[in-house]
Amino acid sequence: MIQPQTADLLQAIDDVSSNVLSVNNLSRDMKKRDKVLSQVEELLLVSEKYKKEVQSSEASTKCANRILSIELALKCWKYELEMWNDLRNEEWESAWENLVHSQLSSQRALQADRMGEKLGMKSYHRRLNVVEELLFPDQLFTSLGMKTGTAICSICGKEYSNLECPHIKGKAYNGEMCFTELRDITEIDHLALVEDPANKLQRVTSLR
Numbered sequence: 001m002i003q004p005q006t007a008d009l010l011q012a013i014d015d016v017s018s019n020v021l022s023v024n025n026l027s028r029d030m031k032k033r034d035k036v037l038s039q040v041e042e043l044l045l046v047s048e049k050y051k052k053e054v055q056s057s058e059a060s061t062k063c064a065n066r067i068l069s070i071e072l073a074l075k076c077w078k079y080e081l082e083m084w085n086d087l088r089n090e091e092w093e094s095a096w097e098n099l100v101h102s103q104l105s106s107q108r109a110l111q112a113d114r115m116g117e118k119l120g121m122k123s124y125h126r127r128l129n130v131v132e133e134l135l136f137p138d139q140l141f142t143s144l145g146m147k148t149g150t151a152i153c154s155i156c157g158k159e160y161s162n163l164e165c166p167h168i169k170g171k172a173y174n175g176e177m178c179f180t181e182l183r184d185i186t187e188i189d190h191l192a193l194v195e196d197p198a199n200k201l202q203r204v205t206s207l208r
Helices: 002-024 028-057 061-088 090-111 119-133
Strands: 141-153 180-194
Touching: 002 028, 028 061, 061 090, 061 119, 061 180, 090 119
Parallel strands: none
Antiparallel strands: 141 180
């Protein structure tokens, strides 16, 4: 059963998503895009508020995960619209960062709940990959090898993979994505140049 908060969000998203599709390319007027961007940002604030209400209520964790998926879809649109504005303004570094954040948000929306697929995030992610191939040059990225003492779970705060931590990285729990925080780095092993990195924000911008 869909909670009233989720139903309200989905109703609002129908209008916003069609507006996003009308301005998410380089040729569109920036004033129109900024107007749609404001709509997305306002709805994002609403979704964050709804999620907190659900998290503190007796609603199921599945409901919180649905709203998280909606929140991440909105972030995906927000970052992409900002990317097009950056490209128009020739702000290449910011444009790349917003593209990567948009791609990550679409992926996480799919991981959080099936709602992500209903919002079209699977096809949207493929589209963002095409945008990357067409508009951005081939790049080299860096990958850092290191030895760490522990990895801490973002959900329970305990050591990840320990028997006391039952959570899985990349899965949503009551409206929050599980990730790990590396601690006690004891040694930097190597720095490699790669074409397919885990983090596309770690890229080579100059060679000296």
